[in-house]
Amino acid sequence: MLNHKLVLRCFEKQFGHKKCSLYTSPGRINLIGEHTDYNGGFVLPAAIDKCMSVAICKNGTDTINVYSMDFKQRLAIPIDGPKPEEQWACYIFGVVSEMKKRGAQPGGFDCVFGGDVPLGAGMSSSAALESVFGYAINDQFKLGFKREDLAKIGQMTEHNYVGVRCGIMDQFASLFGKDGHVIRLDCRSLKYKRFPFNPRGYKVVLIDTMVKHTLASSEYNVRRAQCEEGVATIAKDHPGVELLRDVTPKMLESYRDKLDPMVFKRCSYVVYEDKRLLDGCRDLNKGDLKAFGKKMFATHDGLSKDYGVSCEELDFIVDIARKNEGVIGARMMGGGFGGCVISIVKTGAYKGYIEDVKKAYIKKFGKDPRVINVVISDGVKKWNLRKIK
Ligand code: GLA
Numbered sequence: 001m002l003n004h005k006l007v008l009r010c011f012e013k014q015f016g017h018k019k020c021s022l023y024t025s026p027g028r029i030n031l032i033g034e035h036t037d038y039n040g041g042f043v044l045p046a047a048i049d050k051c052m053s054v055a056i057c058k059n060g061t062d063t064i065n066v067y068s069m070d071f072k073q074r075l076a077i078p079i080d081g082p083k084p085e086e087q088w089a090c091y092i093f094g095v096v097s098e099m100k101k102r103g104a105q106p107g108g109f110d111c112v113f114g115g116d117v118p119l120g121a122g123m124s125s126s127a128a129l130e131s132v133f134g135y136a137i138n139d140q141f142k143l144g145f146k147r148e149d150l151a152k153i154g155q156m157t158e159h160n161y162v163g164v165r166c167g168i169m170d171q172f173a174s175l176f177g178k179d180g181h182v183i184r185l186d187c188r189s190l191k192y193k194r195f196p197f198n199p200r201g202y203k204v205v206l207i208d209t210m211v212k213h214t215l216a217s218s219e220y221n222v223r224r225a226q227c228e229e230g231v232a233t234i235a236k237d238h239p240g241v242e243l244l245r246d247v248t249p250k251m252l253e254s255y256r257d258k259l260d261p262m263v264f265k266r267c268s269y270v271v272y273e274d275k276r277l278l279d280g281c282r283d284l285n286k287g288d289l290k291a292f293g294k295k296m297f298a299t300h301d302g303l304s305k306d307y308g309v310s311c312e313e314l315d316f317i318v319d320i321a322r323k324n325e326g327v328i329g330a331r332m333m334g335g336g337f338g339g340c341v342i343s344i345v346k347t348g349a350y351k352g353y354i355e356d357v358k359k360a361y362i363k364k365f366g367k368d369p370r371v372i373n374v375v376i377s378d379g380v381k382k383w384n385l386r387k388i389k
Helices: 004-015 087-101 125-140 147-162 169-176 216-237 249-253 261-286 289-306 312-323 347-365
Strands: 021-030 045-058 063-068 073-078 109-115 181-186 192-196 202-208 327-332 340-346 370-373
Touching (some): 004 021, 004 063, 021 125, 087 125, 109 125, 169 181, 216 249, 216 261, 312 340, 312 347
Antiparallel strands (some): 021 045, 063 073, 181 192, 202 370
16 A cells, blocks of 8 residues: 555645645456456456555646656646646546536646556556546535546546547446445446455465556557447347347357458457356355356456457466466456456465466566555545544
8 A cells, every 4th residue: 555644745845735635546456357348248346455646735726736756747737728748647637628528617736646556557557547536626626526427537538538448447446446345337337236255265366467568558449449340230130239248149159250250259258258247246146266266267268369468478377377276267357468367366375376476487588477465445535634644
């Protein structure tokens, strides 16, 4: 957890006073249901104990004065000015602009932000940033947005100011997460249900390949377009089909020869992943973690072979996991092309598994993978400063 005092001290250093409020919003894990959100399907994420923090106060002007602790850079961004050149600043400018589009009138503010969500590791550092700013600005200026609106504002910031046509999973998890619970979210209706997830005798661990997903934004948009192409063809015969969510495995099968083979493969992954998630939730309800874990491995195969968003390093770690009886399930997590493998491991097998992966990975790729232990935690919040000091 990032030291809150550090953020507050940095605010004081930057702006010469202490009169600010502190907000945090976390990154997320996702147990199963990858690349299903923008296809209207289901996901099963949870917020974690790694978050973005912002210390903020209104400044009575039309300018955002912002200091990034990670980039060690301070900018003055006019609210009504052009989009900033710095990518990190686009997230903040984007959130404010999306709020304005919806009729709100946030003013200027002074702020400092930093965090401990690893960047580019598929743990949604950017959604954590959008969510913490969305929540903080909404609260400071009493704009009246609901959490669901803030999730959409964050998602549209990615679409319109960052250029990634993402789904809503990450922002939703960051805003709606709850200690010890995963969220089964229907990404079409945004109806959700929280389930306790704290399997005794098991650990959830992330292993970061340290491969930064540079291809992620462009290829991500390509995958989304391929799904849309599949839907457009199927919808000609089935007018009720709006998203891949509406396509059954049987229906898809009848399009094997009518769709471009690559488009067919992409759609096939998504249609089966949706089914896997719903079956997986049944496994969890029955307490059958083993059956659930098998589905995680199947998801990895689909993401790697059919959806084409894995990479050699991710596949390598999942293969080691598969051979270890103490690992119940493992798969790449998030958008892909690098980032983390999420594994559910028996507590007794944890140490050996990590040692095996590290040794083999260093031998093969000449670099040390990063091990990230996560605790499922609460979503966005405002802190009581008296409790921190
Ligand atoms: C990224 C996106 C999400 C989701 C995942 C893949 O994290 O931001 O909306 O599509 O990839 O499941």
